[in-house]
Amino acid sequence: MVEVSEQRGPRKRATMLDVAAAAGVGLRTVSRVVNADPTVGSHLVSRVQAAIADLDYVPDERAQQLRRGRSGTIGAAVRNLADAHPVLDAVDRAARAEQLALLAVSTDDDEDREREAVLAMCRRRVDGLVIEPIGLRHDYLAAEIDAGMPVVAVDRPAAGIAVDAVISDNASGIGMAYRQLAVHGHHRIGYLGDDERIFTGRERAAAFRACVAAGGGPLDGMVHPGPLSAARITAVLDGLRRAGATALITGNAETTIEVLRQLGPDAGRLAMIGFDDFPLADILRPALTVVAQDSRQIGAVAIDLLVKRTADPARPVQTVTVPTELIPRGSGEIRPEEVG
Structure with missing residues (x-):
């Protein structure tokens, strides 16, 4: 014998009229309670809220948006x-x-x-x-x-x-990174960052140039802003090695991660500070020093x-x-x- 089970259709969604009838109040009172009107008496609020809970009534957010004029x-x-x-x-x-x-x-x-x-x-x-x-x-x-x-x-x-x-504070962040490397004995410091058409790329590269100028270090071949691509970063890292750079500041997290990917196990052989913190930066060996944004x-x-x-x-x-x-x-x- 084939067992036939009876299936009921979906339950009809309760309306504001249903809530008003169950609570024994007018439609306008339900609307005022739903919209948290503070002038509604507490006894009416309790009755309407009880009816809302019993009926599983969910206010129509679209209708509320139309009334408020906000989404x-x-x-x-x-x-x-x-x-x-x-x-x-x-x-x-x-x-x-x-x-x-x-x-x-x-x-x-x-x-x-x-x-x-x-x-x-x-x-x-x-x-x-x-x-x-x-x-x-x-x-x-x-x-x-x-x-x-x-x-x-x-x-x-x-x-x-x-x-x-x-x-x-981009300038302050780059300044802290540069001074940290200088304090630890570095004079040939490179910068690898974002495209200067972007405000942050422009600000950070400019701040780095100002730090180098103030510290009397070399600028030629040390400043490399530009679009993020693996090929460009490979070329920059090769150029910095040939220029005798002993330290590097990276201008954002995406650049930092690509640099670390390319350096691989040799990452610890270059002093490095990245602008932006990111997950797992603290478990690298050595762990990555960063300029963290709040x-x-x-x-x-x-x-x-x-x-x-x-x-x-x-x-x-x-x-x-x-x-x-x-x-x-x-x-x-x-x-x-x-x-x-």
Whole structure:
């Protein structure tokens, strides 16, 4: 005998009318309770909340968004989602604390992709934008900003528009790294960093040149900003060896990791300090000395500025510079005579 089991259809989702009927109140009272209206009496709040719990009622977020004129969502455009992104993680944590959902996209270091992604989020009517600028101009956002869209730039300022920004103290970080190597006896120090079309690449390379000039060291053949590629880094490392460099400062985590990959077991034979900390840097042998950015603070400040800009669109534009920290772990403390 074939056993036939009876299956019930999906349970109908409770509506606000169902809640009103179960609680014995008017529809408007349920709406006021759902929207946390403080003028509703506590006895009515209790009745409505009990009915909501009994019926498993879930408010229609889309309807609430229409009433509020806000989506409860902010957009974030960052360089690369495929890699670990501590600042994006911090932005997400800070956004959640403000009961904001985060919609994130990757710009892949491409100006056209950045514009396309950012404007797509604007069309979806996000309540604000956090961007890690790549393009040389961002005035395509001017109309959105004029219409009330709050925008905060992280890691580097946006160009062509006046928006709030949160950046790290790049010059101080490079200065700490250079002095740490100099204190440990290095005079021929190389720099390998990001493309100077990017604000952080430009700032860090300029800070390195200023340190070398102040310290009287050689600049010729020692400063190498440019796009991240394995072939370029191979060529730079070969050139630095021929130039007699005994130490190296790398301009970001991606560059540092590629350098370590190429050096392999010989990584300990070069004094090295990386700008940006990253997971596992502390378990290398020797462990990697880094200039660490305060990602948690950057994310928290970015969301704070976004919330304040939303509340007061006319407030003065602000750029917040977050301090960096040198974390000595061993690789930056190798002396020239120990370099092979």
